[in-house]
Amino acid sequence: MNKITVRVNVESSIEKVWNCFTKPEHIVNWNFASDDWHCPKAVNDLQAGKKFSWRMEAKDGSVGFDFEGVFDEIKKFEKIAYTLLDGRKVEINFNPNDNSVDVIETFDAETYHSIEQQRDGWQAILKNFKKYTESLGKLMKAEFIIEINAPVNVVFKTMLGLENKKTYEDWTAEFNPTSTYEGKWKEGEEIRFIGTDENGKKGGMISKVAELISNKLVSIQHIGILDGESIITSGPQVESWKGAFENYYLEEKNGKTLLTVKTDITEEFREYFENTWPKALHKLKEICEG
Structure with a gap:
């Protein structure tokens, strides 16, 4: 199975990056790839063996799906690993620098879309995460x-x-x-x-x-x-x-x-x-x- 990696550098503290990535009240504000989609609901029981479910859908209600899985490993401020319901593996690593954090996601590719389409979609969501996290605290x-x-x-x-x-x-x-x-x-x-x-x-x-x-x-x-x-x-x-x-x-x-x-x-x-x-x-x- 092919693996795809996307990454982003977030100019913020590791504490803020971690909270924005893992807390449902933040996830709903960034977990979508384009402005015509949104994430109206997120459930995130951040423990190994526990489930998560993030609703992703078009704002006009024409299409949507639940992004769901089970957490395999949680290392606070360092790593999150989970398995999607279709069996694919995802790993996210958080690497702090002096004034920023590198967030690196590696995931198993699926077979319905091209590698480029999947990379672009996941990268767009990660960029949205960066934009949202860096905007917090800025009036x-x-x-x-x-x-x-x-x-x-x-x-x-x-x-x-x-x-x-x-x-x-x-x-x-x-x-x-x-x-x-x-x-x-x-x-x-x-x-x-x-x-x-x-x-x-x-x-x-x-x-x-x-x-x-x-x-x-x-x-x-x-x-x-x-x-x-x-x-x-x-x-x-x-x-x-x-x-x-x-x-x-x-x-x-x-x-x-x-x-x-x-x-x-x-x-x-x-x-x-x-x-x-x-x-x-x-x-x-x-x-x-x-």
């Missing part, structure tokens, strides 16, 4: 703008729920149907943006109001997360975006309000925010103009 800017046919003072108080918290909850429901906040809209104050998940567990963002100018500017800085009753302000769950800002600029023109949102995001959530922010702002517009 990028996103900007969303909407014109609202309402005076700026109306938009300001509606957006923040100053007179009725429900107006805030209604437009932010696009992010989470149970969205609300706890705290005061006062410069320097802590404020919590919270909701519950499908299991009823409470969670959300721990933030502070960095700056507030009535009817002109709201600046929020995110400093941690709420996970049930636990407050987390350090560690891998927050390290990639801690300190990120979410800024709202309001400008009145001829009785209308131009609202601009400038926010720090990570590559991991870029697509989600690019899809959801416009929906949320359109909902705010409907409320203000209604």
Whole structure:
């Protein structure tokens, strides 16, 4: 059986590379070869003799398959070996350098596609892994703008729920149907943006109001997360975006309000925010103009 080897150099620590390669919450963000495919689900029981299953499918749902197998050997930060359900063997080696890690995959070729097609496909996924891993912890800017046919003072108080918290909850429901906040809209104050998940567990963002100018500017800085009753302000769950800002600029023109949102995001959530922010702002517009 022919063997194929692909490799990539990832400019990151071995700890970060290992976590991104093995944790399901990361696998779903890189395990596909092209932008018209995705990995909606990953199960990864990282122990010798245990199974893994990564769902890979076209975004339009036209085709898909489960990439499945059983782990043969796990050496943390060094090596992963597994056997696919069709009996083919795969080995991944992690070789740390001074400021990067070489990730080398060697796998048994199958007989349905050419060697070149298989090499290109696996290499594309590995390049996607490199791009995703290196992007974590790097904040990028996103900007969303909407014109609202309402005076700026109306938009300001509606957006923040100053007179009725429900107006805030209604437009932010696009992010989470149970969205609300706890705290005061006062410069320097802590404020919590919270909701519950499908299991009823409470969670959300721990933030502070960095700056507030009535009817002109709201600046929020995110400093941690709420996970049930636990407050987390350090560690891998927050390290990639801690300190990120979410800024709202309001400008009145001829009785209308131009609202601009400038926010720090990570590559991991870029697509989600690019899809959801416009929906949320359109909902705010409907409320203000209604």
